[in-house]
Amino acid sequence: MQDIHQLKVEHLSKHFILHNQGGVRMAVIDDISFDLGRGECLVLDGPSGAGKSTLLRCLYANYLASSGAIRVRAAGSGECIDMVGATPQAIIELRRTTLSYVSQFLRVIPRVGALDVIAEPLLALGESRAAAMARAAALLTRLNLPERLWQLPPATFSGGEQQRVNIARGFIAEKPVLLLDEPTASLDAANRQVVIALIREACARGAAVVGIFHDGEVSEAVATRRLPVLPLTPLAA
Numbered sequence: 001m002q003d004i005h006q007l008k009v010e011h012l013s014k015h016f017i018l019h020n021q022g023g024v025r026m027a028v029i030d031d032i033s034f035d036l037g038r039g040e041c042l043v044l045d046g047p048s049g050a051g052k053s054t055l056l057r058c059l060y061a062n063y064l065a066s067s068g069a070i071r072v073r074a075a076g077s078g079e080c081i082d083m084v085g086a087t088p089q090a091i092i093e094l095r096r097t098t099l100s101y102v103s104q105f106l107r108v109i110p111r112v113g114a115l116d117v118i119a120e121p122l123l124a125l126g127e128s129r130a131a132a133m134a135r136a137a138a139l140l141t142r143l144n145l146p147e148r149l150w151q152l153p154p155a156t157f158s159g160g161e162q163q164r165v166n167i168a169r170g171f172i173a174e175k176p177v178l179l180l181d182e183p184t185a186s187l188d189a190a191n192r193q194v195v196i197a198l199i200r201e202a203c204a205r206g207a208a209v210v211g212i213f214h215d216g217e218v219s220e221a222v223a224t225r226r227l228p229v230l231p232l233t234p235l236a237a
């Protein structure tokens with residue numbers, strides 16, 4: 001039988017060693033498993049500090065999981081690659097073709113204008129500059145970012161303006177897997193509705209989405225499934 005998952009997480013655990021506190025071991029994620037198929041939106045639920053962002057960072061391999069597997073189906077080849085054991089080159093390639101991650105805050109690149117920041121993931125897939133810039137502009141129009149800002153580097157933008165640049169960058173390339181960490185935290189109600197629409201459109205085209213939303217309305221509007229992420233009791237080493 002064909003295995004159709006887009007993302008398969010098996011017995012994932014993550015702890016941190018706090019070197020500045022005598023090497024205390026802090027377990028954050030313990031034995032989480034789930035499968036995600038095309039078109040599904042899994043919402044991570046849990047209180048602040050429970051480990052939701054840590055889980056998402058493990059999925060993107062910003063953090064190396066302590067144990068378990070994170071199998072991602074690569075765009076194109078359809079091959080399943082385990083982010084936990086993958087080489088840095090394989091991770092970079094999976095990020096280029098398959099995974100998109102919208103963090104809560106934009107990591108701005110000095111001197112690069114907003115349109116270029118947004119177009120970059122599409123250019124990396126071989127799209128023409130004209131088409132990538134047109135799509136970036138269309139997304140910024142939808143997200144109501146004033147046109148006078150489009151050519152400027154986002155370093156001086158407000159929190160909500162930077163977040164909209166980040167969202168546009170995350171959605172422009174229509175990757176098979178979207179990881180969203182509180183993408184609406186600094187947005188007003190109208191722009192939250194735009195993000196809800198973008199997430200629904202992504203699911204409709206077959207993307208698998210894992211999201212964290214502090215806003216109950218957004219979460220209700222997009223979730224097809226939920227996964228509780230519960231705080232663990234700290235363990236001393």
Ligand SMILES: Nc1ncnc2c1ncn2[C@@H]1O[C@H](COP(=O)(O)OP(=O)(O)O)[C@@H](O)[C@H]1O
Binds near residue numbers: 048049
């Ligand atoms: N790089 C890190 N080093 C040490 N502790 C960390 C690190 N990243 C996250 N943590 C800790 O892991 C716990 C979970 O954090 P986080 O995943 O950000 O929670 P959530 O997103 O659910 O609010 C917190 O106690 C946090 O301090």
Ligand SMILES: [Mg+2]
Binds near residue numbers: 052054212
């Ligand atoms: Mg978080």
